[in-house]
Amino acid sequence: MQLFLNLPVKDLDRSQKFFTDLGLSMYGMAEGMASILINEQTQVMLLTEPTFAMYVSKEIADAATSTEAIVVLGMENPAQVDELVDKALALGATPAGVPQEAGFRYQRGFADLDGHHWEALCLVQPA
Template structure:
């Protein structure tokens, strides 16, 4: 079975969030007044939904990502330089650093939050030298 993953995130200000994710180098697809899709790759997209729209799907109270973490979204890239590039773009666009650089010989990883406080990680899996 071939499948595409759509993760849905509530956002307070859709235009501000669209600006943030395009500054990271992602393209947007399927935009409407209350939602837009951030294309990660052909198999994964992150749907940005305004909080009222998100609430209609969730059926429960919308969590405040600045106060708790329900999910960590990880974007896998090809090399450590791309991890640093994505991390630097996120900070330049208004995101905040999360945690410390992880470089244990198997992974190179840096975390940041988006403008609504959702936790993201840029990750490169490193093949150890033989």
């Protein structure tokens, strides 16, 4: 089974550059959409707002003022969490959510250029 998460974006070129600069692989799908490759079974589809609107019957949430979802990326270690979030912030993202460092959980978040909430999460196993 595969997962395709779809997110509306205001400026597709700007969003593609942000995620490419973040180190994620992308490819274009069709006019008005592009795909962030997370792994073989998971992709985050970026759709321009007019393209996104073709697939929904409700109003599109404004991610800058409301949260419609939290996209969580599982990382292998805390250093990868920090690297991804720090890089996102350097590229213009803003901090989001509440950092978590308790027990086996290490997690930090950012809002991308459209305001979508992303989290980097590492579940550290005991030694």
